[in-house]
Amino acid sequence: QQQVKQSPQSLIVQKGGISIINCAYENTAFDYFPWYQQFPGKGPALLIAIRPDVSEKKEGRFTISFNKSAKQFSLHIMDSQPGDSATYFCAASISNFGNEKLTFGTGTRLTIIP
């Protein structure tokens, strides 16, 4: 199974709060899990990524938590700001001699309100 399931579809968080987006996958061969941020009319931009040898990765206000046994990973945005309002996509891929073919989730539209 190549699917990556993402939830919620949309999320509203107050400024300063924590935004949490979840993803689940079926294919145990996936070994690279990035999160992308997309603003309207723009292309996706890599936000943060993790490999399954660690359970957590933090970069600034963004943290990925990874649960290999549950086949789930999540993005946490701490101290959410209005500028974080965007659509977020999780993705997964199998490292394959440079073929970075990503399977994307369906996206979460995040809105940060004052």
Add this chain to the structure above:
Amino acid sequence: NAGVMQNPRHLVRRRGQEARLRCSPMKGHSHVYWYRQLPEEGLKFMVYLQKENIIDESGMPKERFSAEFPKEGPSILRIQQVVRGDSAAYFCASSPLGELFFGEGSRLTVL
């Protein structure tokens, strides 16, 4: 250092016409990927190319769609005899190996 360049940014075609979308990868990148994004959906992989070679076209529709990445010039995604269901945003990404860098997309509207 210019990013991934895609053109046209917007393209309108009538049913039955051809659409050609172009992608110039970042300097030094020799791997190009094409993805399609339907409204309110995630991106779907279409094809992965290196210079003069199609490496993985498992996401390409069997008919009407083709892609190339010639030795000189941009990568081109070609859609023949477009139908309304082809209306979408088409994103190109390039990679040196590892992280994908996406362009801003070409938005195709089929009337």
